[in-house]
Amino acid sequence: MEILLTVILGFMIIGAIYALHANDLLSAVIAQGIVGYGLVICFLHLKAPDLAIVQIVVETITLIIMVAVVLDSSRKEIKGKIGFKSTVNIIVGLVFIGFLIYFFNMATGSLDVFGEHALRMSETYIEEGAQKTGAANLVTGILWDFRGYDTLGEATILFTAALGVLSVLRLKGKK
Amino acid sequence: MKGLTPIVKKVAQLMSGIIFVYGIYIVVHGHLTPGGAFAGGIILAGAFILLILAFGSEVIKLKKEETGSSITESLSILLTLILAIGGLFIGTKVFFNNYLPKGEIGELISAGAIPIYNILIGIEVAAAIITIFLALIIFKEEEEER
Numbered sequence: 001m002e003i004l005l006t007v008i009l010g011f012m013i014i015g016a017i018y019a020l021h022a023n024d025l026l027s028a029v030i031a032q033g034i035v036g037y038g039l040v041i042c043f044l045h046l047k048a049p050d051l052a053i054v055q056i057v058v059e060t061i062t063l064i065i066m067v068a069v070v071l072d073s074s075r076k077e078i079k080g081k082i083g084f085k086s087t088v089n090i091i092v093g094l095v096f097i098g099f100l101i102y103f104f105n106m107a108t109g110s111l112d113v114f115g116e117h118a119l120r121m122s123e124t125y126i127e128e129g130a131q132k133t134g135a136a137n138l139v140t141g142i143l144w145d146f147r148g149y150d151t152l153g154e155a156t157i158l159f160t161a162a163l164g165v166l167s168v169l170r171l172k173g174k175k
Numbered sequence: 176m177k178g179l180t181p182i183v184k185k186v187a188q189l190m191s192g193i194i195f196v197y198g199i200y201i202v203v204h205g206h207l208t209p210g211g212a213f214a215g216g217i218i219l220a221g222a223f224i225l226l227i228l229a230f231g232s233e234v235i236k237l238k239k240e241e242t243g244s245s246i247t248e249s250l251s252i253l254l255t256l257i258l259a260i261g262g263l264f265i266g267t268k269v270f271f272n273n274y275l276p277k278g279e280i281g282e283l284i285s286a287g288a289i290p291i292y293n294i295l296i297g298i299e300v301a302a303a304i305i306t307i308f309l310a311l312i313i314f315k316e317e318e319e320e321r
Contacts, residue, residue, distance in 0.1 A: 049209035053201070057217040061224065061304065065311070068228075072315065134277030134286040135206035143211065144289045148271035152259065154213075155296050159252050162303040166245065169314040 005042060012038040025073070029066045033059065050139045178231030187229035195222040202297035206286045212293045216300025223305050232312060241309040248302035255295045258288060 015034030022028040036059035043052040125142060133141035143151045178184065201208075202215030227237075262272030278285035 050211065050214070053210050053214040054217070057214060057221065061217060061221055064224065064228070065308065069311075130280055133273065133289065134280060135289050136281045136285075137206050137208060137211070139209070140206045140211045140289060140293065141286070144206075144292050145273055148259070151292075151296070152255070152271070155252060155255065155299055158300060158303045159248065162245065162248060162306045165307045165310050169310045 004045060008038050008041055008045075025070045026067065029063065029070050032066075033063050036063070050137075179229050184229050187225050191222040191225050194218060194225065198222060198297075198301075202293055203290065204283070205293040205297075206289045207281065207283070212296035213300055215293075216297040217304055219297065219301035220304035220308070223301075224308055227308070227312070232316065237309055237313055237316075241306060241313060244302045244305045244309065248299050248306060251295045251299040251302065255292060255299070258291060258295070 012035045015031045015038070019028045019031040019035075022031060036055065040052050040056045040059065043049075043055060125146060126138070129138050129141050129146075130136065133145040135141035135145070198215045198218035198221070200215075201210035201218060202212060205211035205215065259271045262268075262274050263270055265274040266272055273287040273289065275287035275291075277287050280286075284290070
């Protein structure tokens with residue numbers, strides 16, 4: 001199980017690296033799609049169909065919008081020269097990556113084996129969730145009952161995003 | 176924005192209805208099968224986006240559609256909040272309390288207020304995605320007019 005996940009994650013990393021180095025912006029967007037659809041397979045493999053449905057639909061619609069945007073723009077990537085400022089940026093980035101790898105290594109040592117970790121709270125959710133919420137789908141039961149505030153916040157984020165897009169992208173003011 | 180060829184238009188006409196019904200199924204059965212408000216809402220929005228992409232902006236009056244979708248979005252999230260505030264007055268008096276009768280597990284009409292929340296947020300998500308998409312298209316057209 002972990003071998004398949006590793007292979008898919010490797011493909012996702014290759015796709016992301018290719019998206020950075022592609023000359024054509026359209027192929028960069030398509031390569032970015034590898035990351036999203038690879039994540040769909042990962043979710044399905046880890047038995048999370050709810051997340052997989054959301055991920056595949058969101059990925060498709062964002063890809064459509066990105067392709068429409070790229071087809072309408074110049075498609076060529078503008079390349080700048082490496083000056084003093086970008087050298088400092090690269091060094092800072094490398095140092096940050098080093099720190100991240102070090103602390104991830106430290107953190108993974110104290111975790112349980114992959115897939116065998118269950119919090120004390122989640123046992124109650126799994127055993128009594130169906131009786132307490134009345135929903136046969138445990139994920140929806142948790143989303144709308146135990147974790148209702150989170151879901152309300154998520155819906156509010158989408159609402160605010162639409163408000164922001166509407167107010168930023170308006171060329172003609174209202175009378 | 177131009178429309179596409181007649182073949183694409185016909186296929187989009189045939190498919191979008193099926194996609195729309197599938198989205199409604201995902202939203203309404205959110206408390207029984209995988210899926211729910213967010214997945215179903217985006218599928219619902221996808222049916223409309225398919226139609227808009229295939230037919231272009233001459234057939235559908237986009238400005239009017241945008242006003243309608245933003246009003247729908249605001250109304251559905253307002254109704255969600257009102258339904259959630261209702262929990263403050265009934266039963267154990269907690270915000271977001273599931274105060275409707277639970278019913279039998281596995282039935283279509285069960286789980287109290289969860290299906291209603293699902294339907295309302297599904298409408299909200301669909302309307303939000305359509306609003307963002309229409310805002311992008313209208314922005315492009317207004318820029319071309321200049």
